[in-house]
Amino acid sequence: MAQQTFRTRTQDNLGATKKYDAEAIRRYYRFRPWKVIGRAIKIFWFFTGFVLGMWQDSRQHQQSEHKSQRAEQLRKILTALGPTAIKVGQALSTRPDLIRKDFLEELVKLQDSLPPFPNEIAFRIIESQLGKPARELYSEISENPVAAASLGQVYKAKLHTGEDVAVKVQRPNLRPIITLDLYLMRWAAGWIAPWLPLNLGHDLTLIVDEFGIKLFEEIDYINEGRNAEKFAVNFSNSPQIKVPDIYWRYSTNSVLTLEWINGFKLTDTVQVKAAGLDSDTLVRIGVESGLQQLLEFGFFHADPHPGNLFAMPDGRLAYIDFGMMDQLEENTKETLVDSVVHLIDKNYIALAEDFVKLGFLTPETDIWPIVPALETVLGDIIGESVGNFNFKTITDRFSELMYDYPFRVPAKFALIIRSLVTQEGLALTLNPDFKIVEIAYPYVARRLLTGESAQLRRRLIEVLFKNGKFQWERLENLIAIARADKSFDLLPTAQLGLQYLLSEEGKFLRHKLLVALTEDERLHTEEVRRLWNLVKEDLQPNRIFNAALVALAEFGSEGAAAILPAFSRS
Known part of the structure; x- marks a missing residue:
């Protein structure tokens, strides 16, 4: 009787949990070996042909000729095994330490796309989750899904208040499928890890656990809605980024209603x-x-x-x-x-x-x-x-x-x-x-040059000084790289730099710049001339004058009066 109570409690806990719990999953399937064995046989059957093909290629010295064929075969096996396997394939496509190079290109082709599940099941899920039939909740809803993926499918609908929305419905019985696959993956990882080189097998179970955590988060639509709102807050000042609104009244862990995006891939x-x-x-x-x-x-x-x-x-x-x-x-x-x-x-x-x-x-x-x-x-x-x-x-x-x-x-x-x-x-x-560096490098250079935080200003100084000596070429390179972005305006950066130099925090840099101009027992006029030629188009005299006035005004008359003597002493 006690054992039966424990089994029931374990099953209830597994069904109710919203977060990945490796130990709870292990306890649950320990009393259900028939489920584990059935799924293991299916996986084993799918991979037997693949392994035999690899062995035959090796025996006949045809690995090179058949490597693209085997990579494609692996991708199709993962697709056939369902949502967890597809997610595994996508994750492995970014793991050069776990997967041979010749398989990576094929695995990156994996997409989250599966045939949709029946509409009547989807509408039953909406009703059970939101308490009313879909036709009552929404003034309009598409007869068929407009998109289907490994974890769910999407319908286009309209609220009674007139807003166009996307209704995302999770596939039925997704959690049992995922937990069983994760249990088998973790069990296999524990057996395989000791046979792998240290850098491959040291944290194999941890990798499975991290994957499980993210997969459980992905099938919790409440969590997804909160993520969307946090993402929207981060980009609230960016007019170029759009994040759909979440309609919480029509959302649960398995159904998510969000603003319809009129756009195209x-x-x-x-x-x-x-x-x-x-x-x-x-x-x-x-x-x-x-x-x-x-x-x-x-x-x-x-x-x-x-x-x-x-x-x-x-x-x-x-x-x-x-x-x-x-x-x-x-x-x-x-x-x-x-x-x-x-x-x-x-x-x-x-x-x-x-x-x-x-x-x-x-x-x-x-x-x-x-x-x-x-x-x-x-x-x-x-x-x-x-x-x-x-x-x-x-x-x-x-x-x-x-x-x-x-x-x-x-x-x-x-x-x-x-x-x-x-x-x-x-x-x-x-x-x-x-070329990604044509955008990434100017972005990093701009962030270093503008120095919005003390940490970034410290890193800029680290770039500009090496062994105590000012690196003129690096400053030239940073400016040139930043100006590769046509939208980059150097003047606001120069204004920020002036404000920083006039501040107490900039005292060290003021001293360093004065030393840099006269180090090696000479005036570095040639370096200054090169810098001027690089920036003179952006720094017209009238713009410089106005920027200097703004910088001094923001700094304040008392601050300027206090810092000018210190600057002269530097």
Whole structure:
């Protein structure tokens, strides 16, 4: 009797839980071996043909000839196994430390698309979740879904108050399917990990757990709605980004009603052109918003595939589907900016230390043998070949290092890589000549030059000074890179710089600049002349005068009176 009570309680807990709990799932399926065995046999059957094909290729020395065929076969198997397997395939497509290079290209083709489930089931779910039939809740609703994915499908509807909405309905019995697959994945990870190299198997169960956490979050539509609202707040001052409103009265954990977006997929180049939109502008908006998510807000959309990004007729970029999001801690954001600074600085020792802080290398790793490898992989990113850089190239090159050095991709960064690679692929669809650094570098340079925070100003100083000496060429490069973005106006940056120099915080930099002008026992007039030639078009005398007046006015007469003697002493 006690055992029966325990089993019932375990089942109830598993059914009620909204968050991933590996231990609760393990307890539940320990008493249901027939379910585990049945699913395991199905998975085993699907993969037997794949493994036998790989073995036969190896035996006949035909791996090279058949590698594209096997990669395609793997993609089809994952698609046939259902939503969890599709999500696994998408996640693995960003894991060069876990998947061979020749499989990556095929896995990135996986899309969240499955045949829709019956409409009568979808409408029953809406009624059971919202308490009324769909025809009463909405004045209009489409007979069939307008889109179907691995986790749900979407209907177009109209509220009685007149607003056009999208009604997202979750597939039935999704949680039992996912929990069973996650249980089997975690069990397999525990068996496989000890047989893998350290950098591949050290946290295999943790990777499964991270995947499970994100998957459970994705099937909780209340969580998705909150994510959308948080994302909207972050971009509230950006007129180029649109986030749909959530209608909470018509939303539950399994049904989500949100504002209908009148737009078209970014990959529909015909409609983009017909609407008179500039594809390069859309690419810039998408990449810069992605950089803002990572480096400013720390809250990023981890699944920006073509079905989740829409171009609107008015030129705005609309994000939809906020199920897969993640949050970066402040110290992680700062370390990411550090790594960009060290990359610009070509300081590969510091960059290796950044990789340790970010979790790509363990704290016990001896970084000295790795530094030359980093220089080999990253050494030509800033230089003559910068225009040829892309994330896919760097991912491929890193995948070769994974087996020679103890690099690993932390689970959180697998989502970041997925986001960046997906955005880059989307941009290349719109513009085959697109180079992400042409947007990313100006963005980072602008952020360093404007220095909105003390941390960014500190990193700018780190870039501009090396071994105590001012690096004139780096300042020239930063300005040149920032001005590559035609919308960048140097004058507000100069105004901010003047305000900073006049502040107490800028006392150190004032002193350093005066020393820089006279170091090596000479006046650096040539360097100043080059800088002036670089910026003189942006800094017309009348504009400089007005900006100086504004800077002094904002600083205040008392502050100026107090700082001028200090400036003269510097």
